[in-house]
Amino acid sequence: MSAINSGEIDLAVVGAGPAGLAAATTAAELGLAVSVFDENATPGGQIYRGIEAVAAKRGADFAVLGDAYRAGESIVRDFRASKAAYAPNTGVWLVQKDRQLGIVRDGKAGMVAARRVLIATGAQERPVPIPGWTLPGVMLAGAAQGLLKSAGMVPAGPVVLAGNGPLLYQLAAQLVAAGVKIAALLETRSERAAALPHLPAALMAGNYLAKGLGLIAAVKRAGVPIRRGVTELRALGCERLEAVEVAAGGRTERIDAALLCLHQGVVANVQLSLAIPLKHEWSAAQRCWRPVVDQWGNSDVEGIAVAGDCAGIGGAEAAAHAGRIAAFEAARALGRIDAAARDTHAASDLAAWRRHLRARPFLDALYPPAQGLVVPADDVPVCRCEEVTAGQVRDAVRQGGTGPNQVKSFTRSGMGPCQGRMCALTVSEVIADALGKPVAEIGTYRIRPPIKPLTVGELAALE
Amino acid sequence: MFRRLHEPEAAVTITVDGAPLVAGAGETVAAALLASGNPVCRQSPASGQPRAPFCMMGACFDCLVEIDGVPNRQSCLVEVRPGMAVRRQARPTPVGP
Amino acid sequence: MTIPRDFDAVVIGGGLHGCSAAYHMAHAGLKPVVLEKNVVARHASSASAGGVRRLGRDPAEIPLAMASIELWHSMRDMLGDDAEFRATGQVRVAENDQDMAKLAERAASVRALGYDHEVVLDRKQLRRLVPAVSEHCVGGLYTARDGYAFPYKATAAFRLKAEALGAVVEEGTGVTGVEREAGRFVVATNRGAFRAPVLVNAAGAWGAEIARMLGDEVPLEPVALMMMVSARMPHFLDPTVGCAGRPLSFKQMRSGTVVIGGGYRGRVAADGELTELEFRRLALSARTAADIFPIMRDATLVRCWAGIEGFTPDDLPIIGPSKAAPGALHSFGFCGHGFQLGPIVGSITAQLVTQGRTNLPIEAFRVDRFAGQAAV
Numbered sequence: 001m002s003a004i005n006s007g008e009i010d011l012a013v014v015g016a017g018p019a020g021l022a023a024a025t026t027a028a029e030l031g032l033a034v035s036v037f038d039e040n041a042t043p044g045g046q047i048y049r050g051i052e053a054v055a056a057k058r059g060a061d062f063a064v065l066g067d068a069y070r071a072g073e074s075i076v077r078d079f080r081a082s083k084a085a086y087a088p089n090t091g092v093w094l095v096q097k098d099r100q101l102g103i104v105r106d107g108k109a110g111m112v113a114a115r116r117v118l119i120a121t122g123a124q125e126r127p128v129p130i131p132g133w134t135l136p137g138v139m140l141a142g143a144a145q146g147l148l149k150s151a152g153m154v155p156a157g158p159v160v161l162a163g164n165g166p167l168l169y170q171l172a173a174q175l176v177a178a179g180v181k182i183a184a185l186l187e188t189r190s191e192r193a194a195a196l197p198h199l200p201a202a203l204m205a206g207n208y209l210a211k212g213l214g215l216i217a218a219v220k221r222a223g224v225p226i227r228r229g230v231t232e233l234r235a236l237g238c239e240r241l242e243a244v245e246v247a248a249g250g251r252t253e254r255i256d257a258a259l260l261c262l263h264q265g266v267v268a269n270v271q272l273s274l275a276i277p278l279k280h281e282w283s284a285a286q287r288c289w290r291p292v293v294d295q296w297g298n299s300d301v302e303g304i305a306v307a308g309d310c311a312g313i314g315g316a317e318a319a320a321h322a323g324r325i326a327a328f329e330a331a332r333a334l335g336r337i338d339a340a341a342r343d344t345h346a347a348s349d350l351a352a353w354r355r356h357l358r359a360r361p362f363l364d365a366l367y368p369p370a371q372g373l374v375v376p377a378d379d380v381p382v383c384r385c386e387e388v389t390a391g392q393v394r395d396a397v398r399q400g401g402t403g404p405n406q407v408k409s410f411t412r413s414g415m416g417p418c419q420g421r422m423c424a425l426t427v428s429e430v431i432a433d434a435l436g437k438p439v440a441e442i443g444t445y446r447i448r449p450p451i452k453p454l455t456v457g458e459l460a461a462l463e
Numbered sequence: 464m465f466r467r468l469h470e471p472e473a474a475v476t477i478t479v480d481g482a483p484l485v486a487g488a489g490e491t492v493a494a495a496l497l498a499s500g501n502p503v504c505r506q507s508p509a510s511g512q513p514r515a516p517f518c519m520m521g522a523c524f525d526c527l528v529e530i531d532g533v534p535n536r537q538s539c540l541v542e543v544r545p546g547m548a549v550r551r552q553a554r555p556t557p558v559g560p
Numbered sequence: 561m562t563i564p565r566d567f568d569a570v571v572i573g574g575g576l577h578g579c580s581a582a583y584h585m586a587h588a589g590l591k592p593v594v595l596e597k598n599v600v601a602r603h604a605s606s607a608s609a610g611g612v613r614r615l616g617r618d619p620a621e622i623p624l625a626m627a628s629i630e631l632w633h634s635m636r637d638m639l640g641d642d643a644e645f646r647a648t649g650q651v652r653v654a655e656n657d658q659d660m661a662k663l664a665e666r667a668a669s670v671r672a673l674g675y676d677h678e679v680v681l682d683r684k685q686l687r688r689l690v691p692a693v694s695e696h697c698v699g700g701l702y703t704a705r706d707g708y709a710f711p712y713k714a715t716a717a718f719r720l721k722a723e724a725l726g727a728v729v730e731e732g733t734g735v736t737g738v739e740r741e742a743g744r745f746v747v748a749t750n751r752g753a754f755r756a757p758v759l760v761n762a763a764g765a766w767g768a769e770i771a772r773m774l775g776d777e778v779p780l781e782p783v784a785l786m787m788m789v790s791a792r793m794p795h796f797l798d799p800t801v802g803c804a805g806r807p808l809s810f811k812q813m814r815s816g817t818v819v820i821g822g823g824y825r826g827r828v829a830a831d832g833e834l835t836e837l838e839f840r841r842l843a844l845s846a847r848t849a850a851d852i853f854p855i856m857r858d859a860t861l862v863r864c865w866a867g868i869e870g871f872t873p874d875d876l877p878i879i880g881p882s883k884a885a886p887g888a889l890h891s892f893g894f895c896g897h898g899f900q901l902g903p904i905v906g907s908i909t910a911q912l913v914t915q916g917r918t919n920l921p922i923e924a925f926r927v928d929r930f931a932g933q934a935a936v
Binding site: 040041050053060061089107124156240 | 490514542
């Protein structure tokens with residue numbers, strides 16, 4: 001396994017999570033020259049973060065992290081055994097429509113060309129704008145989970161979990177299993193009835209429900225105090241988090257905490273696909289943008305495909321199937337197999353992929369983000385980088401800034417280093433709410449490369 | 464803010480603002496800071512408020528630090544190396560009116 | 561067919577020049593409508609690097625630039641908003657003695673025209689103004705009252721003030737045709753027709769298309785000028801800096817970010833509305849910036865972009881009356897240096913409308929000066 005293919009690249013894969021790894025392994029088996037580029041040091045993506053280290057050195061942590069995590073072991077092992085080239089610690093800061101990629105590694109930037117590109121950049125957590133969410137001590141739940149996976153680290157002081165979604169309960173169960181005492185779990189979920197019509201399909205999709213119920217039961221058994229129907233959340237503190245203020249059922253209470261883990265579900269990570277730009281659409285069910293792709297992952301740009309959660313949230317198992325499906329399609333597009341062979345190869349993955357996706361409408365409806373967090377009050381900062389509040393966004397709308405790009409120009413929201421990753425959804429939702437229009441009509445920021453940090457010196461030395 | 468479940472198999476010593484910090488091999492700079500007792504990476508450029516790692520997956524850019532003289536490195540994506548010099552970033556001097 | 565909406569003037573194009581013209585006309589008591597096919601300041605007017613520069617202008621533009629700088633300095637009184645204008649000066653840096661000689665020659669030629677705003681800086685004076693400049697730079701040319709502003713906010717300020725004075729701005733309204741009817745223009749759009757005795761073509765890179773509808777042929781090339789911006793940096797620079805020998809426009813904004821431009825071209829995408837960047841060419845821009853300001857070597861780039869601007873063969877804009885359609889006025893094709901001129905050209909347009917004349921020389925910008933030349 002080498003860093004970058006020395007010759008021509010048939011398939012450049014961006015992202016080494018389940019979709020990217022499965023795609024690379026499959027494409028390499030089909031004889032394609034594959035290169036995987038990933039900004040992390042080890043393969044696995046967020047879901048299987050640190051899995052090689054856990055398998056090699058911290059086997060006991062598998063008991064804490066659970067079986068779903070362990071499933072990643074074989075995906076990573078198969079990838080390592082494949083002929084696919086792997087470039088870790090490598091940021092992809094540009095993908096052009098002509099399939100040239102801008103990469104940066106160890107302070108050196110370069111351009112590589114590929115005959116096909118597969119974007120497999122996964123998901124990111126939905127931003128959770130609450131008062132005080134920029135304080136040290138407030139993190140996303142996935143961050144705490146990532147620390148557990150990659151470094152065997154757990155919260156050291158009183159920890160509060162807040163929000164909703166499967167990951168929040170999974171983290172709670174993992175922390176309980178690791179012997180961490182959770183000060184409180186604050187659940188913002190309120191309306192469950194909307195999910196019921198989707199229940200039968202979800203039951204057919206696999207063991208999602210059983211897994212979820214098992215996690216909740218484990219958390220309850222451990223005696224974690226749970227507050228339901230939370231309507232307001234506030235992180236309190238001066239230089240760092242000191243307490244969480246929570247309102248539920250008309251009662252407000254203050255819980256001392258050193259760490260607050262927030263979660264409101266995950267959304268497609270579309271930073272790269274928006275920057276190309278591929279054609280995107282608004283998913284009303286998942287309340288996020290996603291690129292428009294066919295079942296093979298093909299986007300509106302010839303030779304550029306998208307697979308996994310970055311094409312719409314489907315979960316890790318669906319992502320691996322989507323990666324393989326995209327690999328078969330890549331082999332067909334490059335003339336290695338014909339369409340009939342692709343269809344035969346991909347049949348079982350397509351069936352499995354569709355089965356996993358059948359659980360989504362139920363999960364999406366069961367765990368909608370809380371309205372107050374999607375459209376926050378005036379005093380809440382929505383852009384963390386430039387510290388722009390929801391009220392400033394509304395002011396810009398009143399001054400004629402009726403779209404995200406104009407609001408960006410008025411307020412600097414989205415102009416900081418994260419380039420809108422943490423505020424784009426909120427800004428679009430706030431504008432839509434202020435104008436009484438659907439988010440789909442409001443659109444989102446135009447994303448411009450470099451989408452990963454590049455220094456002037458690195459660009460100056462571009463080869 | 465965080466603690467290790469196990470003693471790291473191999474220790475790596477870096478410096479943070481000149482003071483030595485022992486981390487585990489394979490840990491990211493952000494993880495090492497979170498386990499150090501002081502998770503602050505930088506002051507926010509807009510107002511100077513302290514910031515610490517938030518997403519730990521390369522999306523929020525709150526964990527930016529100076530590493531070996533280069534500012535604005537995403538510390539959640541960079542693994543510790545022996546002798547690495549990490550500096551917390553102060554709010555840049557404002558340009559003024 | 562619906563009945564056209566009547567106004568005193570139809571302005572085509574909601575960029576800085578269109579909004580400035582609308583403001584000045586509204587200020588003079590007229591009721592203009594601005595038709596913008598997209599949103600206000602969608603292209604050059606928000607993508608511009610925002611230099612408010614008299615330095616180095618073509619002699620034909622100097623009288624306009626001299627008048628415009630006064631409007632920039634009084635913008636807050638005029639519009640209630642200064643668009644973050646900072647009068648920190650503009651400097652053109654010489655990297656070697658030949659370039660220095662060229663700058664000295666330039667200063668002399670401007671003085672010969674009767675202007676004294678461009679001043680030669682020696683090595684020491686350059687460092688006093690630009691302490692961060694690289695050791696190898698030998699001197700420069702300087703204009704003190706120039707500076708920079710925030711292009712989007714300048715355009716928005718003109719727009720909001722124009723609206724407060726009765727102007728109407730119609731976004732998402734693309735012009736599909738122009739007809740004459742009893743001394744009035746009837747402008748057809750995707751959102752109905754607009755009628756007025758006066759038409760102002762401020763359509764930027766699309767100005768030649770509107771000119772053609774009026775019967776004026778202008779060779780105009782749409783060009784995507786690339787720019788980049790850094791993360792916020794500690795304060796190290798006040799004036800806006802250009803370079804005598806290489807393309808560069810370099811400034812530290814009030815936020816602390818550094819905007820680097822200078823004229824390197826990207827591509828206008830096939831649909832004519834989006835741009836694509838040419839990073840190998842942008843690398844030259846990065847090289848120049850890092851050469852002249854060593855502090856930039858480790859600066860992090862946050863975003864690169866390009867704005868679509870119309871270029872004419874002689875690098876000068878089209879300003880003034882239409883040749884083919886009396887009552888129509890042009891104000892487009894500013895070739896990447898129209899930002900500073902925005903306030904005054906809107907005023908010239910309003911003067912032409914209300915008085916039929918202007919006290920500034922605009923002969924060099926007439927629409928028919930390329931007659932007989934092949935279109936681009």
